[in-house]
Amino acid sequence: xxxxxxxxxNDQGEMVFGAGQLKILETIENEGSISAAxxxxxxxxxxxxxxxxxxxxxxxxxxxxxxxxxxxxxTSVLTPDAKxxxxxxxxxxxxxxxxxxxxxxxxxx
Amino acid sequence: xxxxxxxxxNDQGEMVFGAGQLKILETIENEGSISAAxxxxxxxxxxxxxxxxxxxxxxxxxxxxxxxxxxxxxTSVLTPDAKxxxxxxxxxxxxxxxxxxxxxxxxxx
Numbered sequence: 001x002x003x004x005x006x007x008x009x010n011d012q013g014e015m016v017f018g019a020g021q022l023k024i025l026e027t028i029e030n031e032g033s034i035s036a037a038x039x040x041x042x043x044x045x046x047x048x049x050x051x052x053x054x055x056x057x058x059x060x061x062x063x064x065x066x067x068x069x070x071x072x073x074x075t076s077v078l079t080p081d082a083k084x085x086x087x088x089x090x091x092x093x094x095x096x097x098x099x100x101x102x103x104x105x106x107x108x109x
Numbered sequence: 110x111x112x113x114x115x116x117x118x119n120d121q122g123e124m125v126f127g128a129g130q131l132k133i134l135e136t137i138e139n140e141g142s143i144s145a146a147x148x149x150x151x152x153x154x155x156x157x158x159x160x161x162x163x164x165x166x167x168x169x170x171x172x173x174x175x176x177x178x179x180x181x182x183x184t185s186v187l188t189p190d191a192k193x194x195x196x197x198x199x200x201x202x203x204x205x206x207x208x209x210x211x212x213x214x215x216x217x218x
Contacts, residue, residue, distance in 0.1 A: 001118055
């Protein structure tokens, strides 16, 4: 079976968006906050925060709306830009996977 | 810029062929022997030999014709099956890369 992976880099060869970034955004969306997502992904809060900062900087887009306060330490929701980004990435990912399956079915190895 | 990676796994989820396997075959073809290729790739001879055995077993195809003997310790040439395999893998790789570039140009992130 053929497997595929896609990711986006900027002109400097730095990672902009890939499976790791997607997973972070999906987990924040599900968990409702950076700290809960970091816990879920067994990642340090600072490490995840750093990745989010880099992601926003390299995309030139804000991906989270952070709501501070409360005993729970605040929540985060994805921006519309982030939701569109996720949809586009999933779409290209699926398309590429299907293209690869078709090519592999056709010619094999 | 979008980047892609493809690889083939068997039904047991074991790696059959990917960029690493391609690199090994290409290097053996260029260097003329497993030992020279291992040296070039800074890999142990036994490690490379193990990877080649696994590759052949999982593909169900012989990839090398080993010619023993001589002071140089013998040479290895790729089988026609291996050459076809390389061409097919490169073809799918290029096709997928192009498909991804087109999709990314079209919808972006």
